[in-house]
Ligand SMILES: Nc1nc2c(ncn2[C@@H]2O[C@H](COP(=O)(O)OP(=O)(O)O)[C@@H](O)[C@H]2O)c(=O)[nH]1
């Protein structure tokens with residue numbers, strides 16, 4: 198998990214703007230107060246939350262412990278993130294948007310693959326991209342150069358995207374109905390596994406220049422993913438990478454994982470990947486229609502009932 | 507670090523709702539298959555709570571054993587690792603069924 202990577206809050210930027218909020222703090226002495234941090238963008242989603250307080254308040258004092266009591270919490274540590282993810286997922290479903298969360302180690306080829314995917318889908322589907330990176334906005338620029346809209350989230354010291362940041366980025370993108378949304382996560386195979394962003398699927402990219410045993414070294418990520426793209430397959434003739442072994446390791450942690458072998462540079466295997474995307478996109482659009490039809494029927498029923506009175 | 511921050515958020519939310527000002531102990535349920543390293547979690551928790559209402563609180567970890575469903579044996583078996591083999595048949599057709607939790611269970615407060 199994200200327990201050793203030292204990520205911090207409060208430095209997140211979305212397209213260069215701060216993404217902090219007004220929030221309430223509870224101080225060590227029990228005093229509460231709210232304050233506003235620089236925050237651009239409307240809040241289309243509801244949220245109330247606190248962040249870590251990074252400075253010792255001037256008015257703190259050491260209170261003696263009074264009567265002790267137990268408070269039951271029984272809540273998942275990721276409950277907050279999961280609530281934002283649920284909001285994102287509902288929004289995306291309402292608009293029929295098929296969303297993928299691309300995860301890998303740095304350099305496995307996420308951005309290259311996205312650029313190639315966008316090129317190959319040109320004229321067939323509209324793709325928007327949310328790029329996660331700790332510091333730079335190079336990846337968003339590479340995506341924009343293909344003509345697709347992209348938003349850069351800089352997580353600062355944070356080593357993963359969370360559902361709250363992604364919700365804000367979605368608002369800025371103004372996503373068309375029945376389109377595709379691709380999220381490139383921060384290059385890290387550890388904590389992005391635990392953070393649901395509201396995507397339909399996580400897609401893990403493993404390149405053949407890495408070790409075959411990555412799936413068992415990072416089992417959480419390979420278990421969380423629906424699809425593994427084995428990238429840079431154009432390099433296989435020059436390497437001793439064993440494809441069968443990599444797939445066997447991936448299936449060991451996740452018997453259901455699908456695998457597609459691709460090369461983002463030569464385009465090998467890309468048709469299979471695009472076909473996989475098309476199936477998901479069609480399902481998502483069909484589900485939206487079914488929901489809309491169900492709503493229309495319900496409205497018609499209610500109107501009929503009212504009319505009968 | 508993000509997980510320790512998540513724990514603190516849940517504590518601060520509870521403090522607002524249930525009106526307490528100090529936390530002296532925190533019980534976490536951590537599954538054996540959750541991927542959380544207990545020592546790292548303790549270290550991060552201390553760092554993250556330093557200036558908070560949970561400063562100095564003791565962190566108690568309740569370990570939850572891992573279990574999985576073996577498709578070959580068609581039964582639930584203990585699992586020590588996410589990618590571990592079935593202890594009955596040695597196969598890898600395993601679905602994790604328990605031991606992935608990361609929950610804040612309860613707090614001792616004043
Ligand atoms: N040979 C080869 N190189 C690739 C392929 N995909 C990406 N690369 C190269 O790998 C490097 C890292 O790619 P990038 O897309 O930036 O990786 P990211 O960090 O996962 O976004 C770049 O130099 C790419 O040109 C591929 O399929 N074959």
Ligand SMILES: [Mg+2]
Nearest residue numbers: 307308336381
């Ligand atoms: Mg990239």
Ligand SMILES: [Zn+2]
Nearest residue numbers: 199202203204
């Ligand atoms: Zn971290």
Ligand SMILES: [Zn+2]
Nearest residue numbers: 222230250254
């Ligand atoms: Zn404050």
Ligand SMILES: [Zn+2]
Nearest residue numbers: 218240244365
């Ligand atoms: Zn917000």
Ligand SMILES: [Zn+2]
Nearest residue numbers: 220234248250
């Ligand atoms: Zn603050």
Ligand SMILES: [Zn+2]
Nearest residue numbers: 199356357388
């Ligand atoms: Zn992280």
Ligand SMILES: [Zn+2]
Nearest residue numbers: 576579592595
């Ligand atoms: Zn078995």
